[in-house]
Amino acid sequence: MTFIIDGTAGATFPNGTNPQAAPSKVLQVVQGTYNLSSSTTGTSYVASGLTASITPLFSTSKILIITSSSITNSSAGSGGTNLTIYRNSTNLGGGTATALADYLVNSGTSSLWVPCSIIYLDSPTTTSSTTYTLYYSVSGAGTAYATINQTLSTITLMEIAQ
Numbered sequence: 001m002t003f004i005i006d007g008t009a010g011a012t013f014p015n016g017t018n019p020q021a022a023p024s025k026v027l028q029v030v031q032g033t034y035n036l037s038s039s040t041t042g043t044s045y046v047a048s049g050l051t052a053s054i055t056p057l058f059s060t061s062k063i064l065i066i067t068s069s070s071i072t073n074s075s076a077g078s079g080g081t082n083l084t085i086y087r088n089s090t091n092l093g094g095g096t097a098t099a100l101a102d103y104l105v106n107s108g109t110s111s112l113w114v115p116c117s118i119i120y121l122d123s124p125t126t127t128s129s130t131t132y133t134l135y136y137s138v139s140g141a142g143t144a145y146a147t148i149n150q151t152l153s154t155i156t157l158m159e160i161a162q
Contacts, residue, residue, distance in 0.1 A: 027061065027159040030054045034069075034153045039145045045084060045091065045135040048146040052155045053131040056124060060162045063122045065092075067134050069153035072113045075142025082139045085120055088131055092120060102139055113151075121160075132157060 032052030040046045050069060065085055073079030082099035085092045093100045100118050124130050134155060138144045146153075 023162055025161045027057050027161050028054065029159075030157045032155045035151065037145060039143050040136065041138060041143050043137050043139075045082075045086075045137045047086075048134045048136050048153075050146075050153045050155050051131060051133040052157050053129050054157045054159060055129045056127050056159050058161060059125050059127050061124075062160045062162060063124055063130070063132070064158040064160055065118070065120045065122060065132055066156045066158075067118045067154070068115070069117070069134065069146060070113045070115055070151045071136065072145045073138065073140070073142045074145070075140060079142035079144070080139030081144040081146070082137045083116060083118060084135050085118060086133050086135050087122060087124060091135070092122060099137075099139075 030052050032050060034048065034050040036049060038046075038049055048069070050067065054063060056063065067083075067085065071081045071083070073081050080102060083101040084099050100120060101116060118134070122132075132155060134146070134153075136144055136146045
């Protein structure tokens, strides 16, 4: 089968008639992994090392972001960890101190490693390479830790056609 595109008239894909451009179809999937430990004592967000990049095929596409990692905090009784996702330099949580997730991970006398995840649907409105990174900060007191050496953290990006 031969497919020829004549560039003089351009090429369009009517919404819903082409399987690659039909609404709600997954166009591509990208995954990033990270298995080193990182920590912070600050209430400002820092990158966790868990990151992945995707180049959307269409500017109207949405990106479904799914993260899976482990976190803890060293402060007995009051330690928590905020998590958010950055698209390039933009906090998808909505601000410099706003979290997409907040976990109280130490309610006793010892630190607990807590599995955590974020699922977020983003509308980047671009066809340029876009990087998504899991960021974290201390909530309350103590030292927040993201991931541990024995646990593989993942970030999965799915482009969804609109």
